[in-house]
Each structure stands twice: as C-alpha cells, then as structure tokens.
Amino acid sequence: MANRSGGPASPLTGRRGVSGSRPARRALAAFATATLTATLLSACGDSGKPVLNWYVNPDGVPIFEKYAEECSTDEYEISVELLPSSATDQRVQLARRLAAEDSSTDLMNLDPVFVAEFANAGWLEEITDDNTEDDLASEITGSIEGSGNYLAGAAETVVWDDKPYAIPLWANTQVLWYRKSLAEQAGLDMEQPVTWQQVIDAAAQNGGSVGVQANLYEGYMVWINALVQGAGGEIVSDTEAGRDASVDIDSDAGRAAAEVIQQLADSEAAQPDLTVSNEGTSLGLMFAEGGAGEFMVNWTFVYKNYEGLIGAPGGPADEQAFEDLGWARYPATVEGEPSKPPVGGIDIGVGAYTENPEFAMEAAQCITSTQAQVDLALEAGLMPSTNDAYDEVAASGDYPEDLVELFRTSVDEGGPRPKTAFYAMISSAVQQTWHSPNSVDPDSTPKESAEYVQEVLRGEALL
Amino acid sequence: MWDNDQFRRAILNSIGISLIATLLSVIVATLAAYAIARLEFKGKRLVLSLSLAIAMFPVVSLVGPLFDMWRTFGIYDTWPGLIIPYMSFTLPLAIWTLSAFFREIPWEMEQAAQVDGATSWQAFRRVIVPLAAPGVFTAAILTFFFAWNDFVFGISLTSTEAARPIPASLAFFVGSDPFNRPASLLAAAAVIATIPIIVIVLIFPAQDRRRPHLRRSEGIGVPPTWLPSR
Amino acid sequence: MTSTAIPPAPAPATKTRNGASDRSKAENRLGQKLVAPAIVLMLLVTAFPMLRAIWLSVYDYALTAPDDRSFIGIDNYVTALTDPLFWKSTGITVLYMLVTVAIELVIGFIFALVMHRVIFGRGIVRTSILIPYGIITVVSGFTWQFAFSYQNGFVNGWLPFISDDFNWFGDTTPAVIAICISEIWKTTPFMSLLLLAGLAQVSEDMIEAAKVDGATWWQRMWKVVIPNMRAAIMVAILFRALDAYRIFDNIFVMTNGAEDTQSISFLTYRQTIEQFQLGMGSALSVLLFLSVLLIAFLIIKLFRVDLAQARQEG
Structure with a gap:
C-alpha cells in the first residue's frame, strides 16, 4: 500500500554531459534505494497473528x-x-x-x-x-x-x-432448462426422462433452439464428457496410471456422443453462434421477443438469473412469463440409459x-x-x-x-470429468479434436481424438 | 467504475508503475545512448546487438523463470517487480531511438556556448537539453505505452491489489452473470485507460512544432517497432 | 544479428577529439560505465530466463512433475518440427504477418500523409490516429470480438452483404479476417508514425520542382516521395513484420486459437503457461526466437535494408 512512495525523485537532475562520470553509479544507487524502499514498505504487514x-x-x-x-x-x-x-x-x-x-x-x-x-x-x-x-x-x-x-x-x-x-x-450441476410452452407445443412429456434426440427435434420442429456450450473451452469438455458418460462410456479410464491411462473415447459411447453433437450442428435448432457458445450466449434466447424459446443445458445459476431479470431486457417479460420456465434432468444420450449430469x-x-x-x-x-x-x-x-x-x-x-x-x-x-493428473492435457486435446462442433463426425472424430489424446499423453504431439 | 475499489487501486498502480518505469528507463537509456552516440569504447556493437536480441525473445518464455527469481529476491507482487521488467524491455528501444537522436545533435554548439562564457552546466542545459528533448520524449512515450499495455507480466508477477495493473485487473472482473464479461465495465475501463494516452499524445506534437528545425531528427527518432508492442 | 544491423561508427565529432591514448582510455572507461546500468538491467531480466529456456529445451520436464525430469536431447525439437500442428501454426502466423503488414503499409501511409499535411487541428488529427496504439490490447481485442459477435455486434448490421446472424468465429477464414482487422486497427498507428518520419525526410524543394515540371500528384508520389523515403518504408516493414510474427493477444482474446487460428506464439504459450510443459515450451520458444531472427535476416537481405545507413540518412 505504502509502496507508492517508493518512487524516487529523479536522481539525475544534476547530470552534466561528458564531464560527469558518476551518473551511472548514482542512477544505480538511486534505483537500488527505490527498489529496496518499496520492497520493505510493501512487505510490512501487521505483526503478531499469522x-x-x-x-x-x-x-x-x-x-x-x-x-x-x-x-x-x-x-x-x-x-x-x-x-x-x-x-x-x-x-x-x-x-x-x-x-x-x-x-x-x-x-x-x-x-x-x-x-x-x-x-x-x-x-x-x-x-x-x-x-x-x-x-x-x-x-x-x-x-x-x-x-x-x-x-x-x-x-x-x-x-x-x-x-x-x-x-x-x-x-x-447442469439441468435442462426450457420453456414449458415450447415443450407443450412439441408434445414432449417432460415428466419422463428425455433424450437429446427428442429435445433437438422438438426445438427444430417448433421454431425453438437448443442451447449448449461448444466454444473451444472447458465448457465444451463438460458437454462431451456428459454425453459420453450418458452413453455408459468414459473418455479415459485407469487414470491413476497417469500418462499410461487407457483412452476409451473411440467407443460406442464416444460415437453416440459425436452423433448427438452432429445432430444438433446439422439441425435447425442449432443456435447461430454454436461454435462459440458458452454459458452466457444462449441465456438471451430463452425469453427472446417473438421467439419460441429454447431448451438449454446450463448450470444452477440460471434460475436466479432469470428471476432477477423479470421485466428487464433478456429476461422474462413478467411473473407469468417466468412461470413458463421449466426444468428437467439433463437429457439422456441414448434412450433408456440414465443421463450423467455434469x-x-x-x-x-x-x-x-x-x-x-x-x-x-x-x-x-x-x-x-x-x-x-x-x-x-x-x-x-x-x-x-x-x-x-x-x-x-x-x-x-x-x-x-x-x-x-x-x-x-x-x-x-452426476458424473465427474476424468480424474487424472493430466486432466488439463486430456481436456485440451479432446476440445481441439471435437471443435468445431460443425465438423464432428461419429465415424472419424472419436477415433481421431483417441489417437490425439494418446499421442499428447505420450509427449509425441504438440497441443 | 470509479467506485470499484479494485479498479481504483489498479489505476493508481498502473499510473505509478508506468511513470516510474518510464522515468528510470529514459534516464538509464539516455546514459547509454549518449555513450553510444558520442564516445568510442569497446563493446558498443555488443550493446546494440544484445538489445536487439532481447527485444526479439518471446515474452511468454520469460514469465516462469522471472516468477521464481522475483520470489527469491522478495520483489514478487511489488511495484519494483514490474518496474524492472518493463525497464528491461523498453531499454533496447529507448537506447536505439535516443542514440539516433543524439548523433544528430550539433554538439559543437555546446562548446561554442562555453566559449561565449557559459558554464558547462549552462551550456548543457540551455543548448543540449532543448535539442535532445524531442528524442527523449519519443522514447518516454513508447516506454510508457509498453508499461501501460502490458498484460503478461502484470498478471504473472502480481498476486494482490498491491501491484496489479489495469490490464491484468480486467481479467478479474465478473459481472452479475458469471459467464459473460461485463461489457459496460470493460467499456468504462477502456475509456479510463485511454485518458493518459490522449494526454500524452496531445503533448507530443507541441514539442515538434516548437522546434521545426528538428523535423529531420524526428525522422530518425521515431522508433523502430521491434519491441513487443503489446 | 547480421552486421548490416549494426549502427555506423561514431559521429565525426568524436573522432576529432581523439587525443592522447590516456584520453581514449578514459573515454573507453566512461563509455562502458555509462552503458553498464542498461546492460545490467537488460541482462538481469532476460539472461537467466534465456539460458534457462535453452537448457530446459533438451529436457522432458513438466512443472507438475518436477521429479520426473529427464534429459532427452533434441527430442523436443524433433517432435515439434515433425508435428503438423507446428507447421500449420507457422503457416497461419506467416499469413497474419503478410496480410497485416501489407494492409498497414497502405493505410499507414495514408495516415502519415494526413498527419504530415494537415494544418488545422493537427493535435486532434494526430491524437485520433494514434489512440488505437495506446489502448490496452486486451481491451481492444474484447471490443472487436464484441463488435463481430452476432448478438450484440454492429459489424453484421453494417455490412449489407452479410446476414445478421453470421458467426464470424465459426470458420477459419472469417475468424482470421476478424483477427487481422483488430490487429490492423491496433498497430497501424505505429506504422504511420514510422512512415511520417520518412515523409519528413523528403525535401519539399524536390516535390515543388516536380510540380513545376508538370508532374501529377500520383507521379510525384511514385517518382519523388516514395523513392526518397524508401529506407524508412523498409525499416517500418521490417520492424512491424517481426512484431506481427509474434501475434498473440488478439488471438488469445478473440478465438482462443479455435478454428485453426492459432499462431506460433500462442502454441508456445499453451505449452509453457497452460500445460506447464516447460521442456517442450522452451524448445518452441527457442524455435520462435530463431524464426524471428530468420525473418529479420531475410527482410534485411531481400530489401537490402541497411539499418545503419537508414539511421544515418535519417
């Protein structure tokens, strides 16, 4: 706090052109003093209690x-x-x-x-x-x-x-947030577990959209992991083995996950900024004027967020509109298999x-x-x-x-993301191969990403 | 914006750190540039090549080692901890700019003034200082811009409000919606952060208008941009 | 550096004062004393990290597992140089460099002309041209990202041939364009400052003479002004290119490297800072440093830029 006073007065006001041989030393001395003063001042906390x-x-x-x-x-x-x-x-x-x-x-x-x-x-x-x-x-x-x-x-x-x-x-944790009116129009029974397929179709056929997180960042990994686990698989397993963990994303579960992403990317229900979407980008579409609303997977903050926005731009118009906000368990990747919410x-x-x-x-x-x-x-x-x-x-x-x-x-x-000491590496490698969502292909993406994660873990490829 | 204590601290840190770094950097660079322009000594080429090489080195690879060093020296998260790297990275630019300027200055005038009865101090102050001022000023602007702009050092070498500058503190803002950066806060920060720059640039042309005969020097004095300008 | 980059011998003024050898010894000592603080400061911050980077680059070393460090010779370099990602990043970096420098050269030249010629409101004109340079890059990057975003940005609204919900960051080409625009906006002032300096070197008499001879404005530009400021233009290109090759902030803020927009600096950042892979990161740092040196060398050779001479003529 007090270290602002560490700023020295200009030490060289007396500089004298060629004849002065001392300025260098003086500058250093002044500088050292300033440094020391500032350090000491900033280091002084109140003593006694740790x-x-x-x-x-x-x-x-x-x-x-x-x-x-x-x-x-x-x-x-x-x-x-x-x-x-x-x-x-x-x-x-x-x-x-x-x-x-x-x-x-x-x-x-x-x-x-x-x-x-x-x-x-x-x-x-x-x-x-x-x-x-x-x-x-x-x-x-x-x-x-x-x-x-x-x-x-x-x-x-x-x-x-x-x-x-x-x-x-x-x-x-994430749940599926949606407009009750939209689900009703689509004839979707939200009391029962719903699948991604159902949600995407319901939105596409009724002028709605589906909000996800698919930018190149950790949120995308959250989605991919939930999809893979929802199909009964894992991205990696035997993680205690560190770099020798087994990479399992090239599996039926991985392909099921890729299918969901491909379905959404190819669907009318995809939001225009799908490739850069994060937890914030789809919030505005839920109660957008003249829109049918959306299905959105998102964290728990959504409820308080909309409650605070009643009557404000981006939020529900009034209490009644807010009543239209529904919530259900995270969608299932494959029918019959319970979802694993992030x-x-x-x-x-x-x-x-x-x-x-x-x-x-x-x-x-x-x-x-x-x-x-x-x-x-x-x-x-x-x-x-x-x-x-x-x-x-x-x-x-x-x-x-x-x-x-x-x-x-x-x-x-819910399902946690892989617990491994190399998580940051694995997450980044998965994000790189699965981004952009538009390019995800069940036939190639899981295979490519498994190979890439493996190479990165072995230190054979750049991230 | 100004009510945000965190941001107020950051502004004060940024202004203080940038000004001190600029002042010290210009002083040290002036000494070196004077020697390079006016004196014959061994190692001159080395100084110039070394500063070029330093300016080309990727900043990101310096951060880790610097962090360790600063902790050892006890200047982590202090003003000097940022002032020193800012000086190091602006010195090459300042030295090149200033030595180009100094080479253009007609030093004979100093001797002429002394012959006319001025003391050497008077001769220096009345003749040389005004001639060198625009060059020093250019070097100062560039140093200040660099320090004001820096993000990588700012975020890596600080941990508290004690020294965190504006660009780094922007990364700490969250609005009501934790997942979107508050655009209005950022806009306000941008405006406030720009004010010092406007002040400085406005002073700049006043300098060269007053001394039209130095227009030529302005020509060479304007800096090469090989410093990481961001 | 090559010898061409070394400034010329000292000004004649110094030479005339060469007297007794005592004197030159004293001068030698004084000179070294005067540069000492600068050298110490520059080395204090950079020498240790530089040497450490070279040393670490031959190890397999992660910050999170310091005990597992092992010497692997040039393996890091082999891995990097045989990795398609390295070359893809290098390619895109070269593209950023070529595009931004070329466009900045044109716009910067126009700005320089304006700053040079304008008489009224000179301060205001210069200030407004130079402001982007003073704005914190992180802020300008966010601002441009905001401008290009389809939800609240203005770019889609302004451009008639682009649909309102076009996602600029959804594909490589538009994303690269957006990054380049942000970069150009930010660094053109620097370029124009350098070119302004060059313009100031062109003698007004020559332009007047050309005018009297009936040369059009274009002819005066091409035949008189530009040839006479060639050195300044080349210096501007050189230094801006070296800077552009290390583009980082705008990519970091705008796309985080998505859609194949990542530059070589960004790749280095990811290894070193994000992944804590200090060994590989250091190898990339060294490669980046070497490629900057190579570009400097190429430009100097290609355009025969003589910095020393440019500075002398200045």
Missing part, C-alpha cells in the same frame, strides 16, 4: 469475505485474495505459486478438475481424520458410497488415490507448503460449514455439497422445492 491467505474465484466474493471474517480467530486471521475469473487462469496462478513451494498459499478454492493434478503433484495437504474434526475424511469417502453427509458426486471430486485432498464447498463447483484445498497447516485445516472446515453453504446458495445461487445444507435450502423456500430436489439428484447421480 495471516492465512485464501485464494478465491471471483464469484460469491462478498460471502467469502464474510466467512473470512467469521472464521478468523484469536490465533489467526484469514485474508481473501482474488483469482482471475477464468478457470484456466485460476489453475495457472495457483500452480505457479505451489510449484515454487509458496508458503503463503494457505487456502484455495479449487475447481474440482484440478484436485487430481494438484494432489498428484503433492501441492495439497491430505484431509485425514486426525487433522480434522468429526472424522471429516471418513465422512467424505463414506459419502461416495452413499453413507455420508456429502452428495456423492461432490465427494467424488475431492478424492485422489482413495484419499480426500480437499473439502467440497459448493457443488454445481458436476462442477468449488472445493477448498489447503496448500502443502503453508506454515500453519493446523490453522489452515481448521479454517477450511469453518469455511465449508453448513451455514456457509446455505448462505452461498441463498445469496449467490451456488448450491451446497452436503445433504444438511440442501435440507436447509429446501426449507428456506427461496427455490421451488422440485428444483432443489432436481439439483440434489443431479449432483448425487
């Missing part, structure tokens, strides 16, 4: 700040530090610090897909029954089998090599190089308390990762009850 740095993603910051304060104790203080808004940048920033064994990275918000990579690199403190209260580690691992407080889908994201390395904070969210990890591991672990538990999760859900629309918190959210009346239940089931039965 400060735990908590790196957070920038959504829901007010609540993070509230809990940073509430979870600070007489022994330590928690300070919130922002990470960039894109998940890729968040990973880069955290990884660079941890690779340098940074002792000031105490607590961090982690996208679930990074947990495996970070844990494998030894950057995360393991969560054990010894360093937590109430046997948190057993609670998390037990939840995967359905015998704990955490939703299985969320608990699964924090486990690497059968041990938990982070604590789920909030769990995100699971996202944020997990709290404790840095392996922190100077205060006990404090950080204690703080991590406080930050992920039921109350904190409920606050995040009610104030920021970020849904909880535990059953207790879900019960409270359901009881609050802030969300329609069936929607809360839909979210909970989706997380519980």
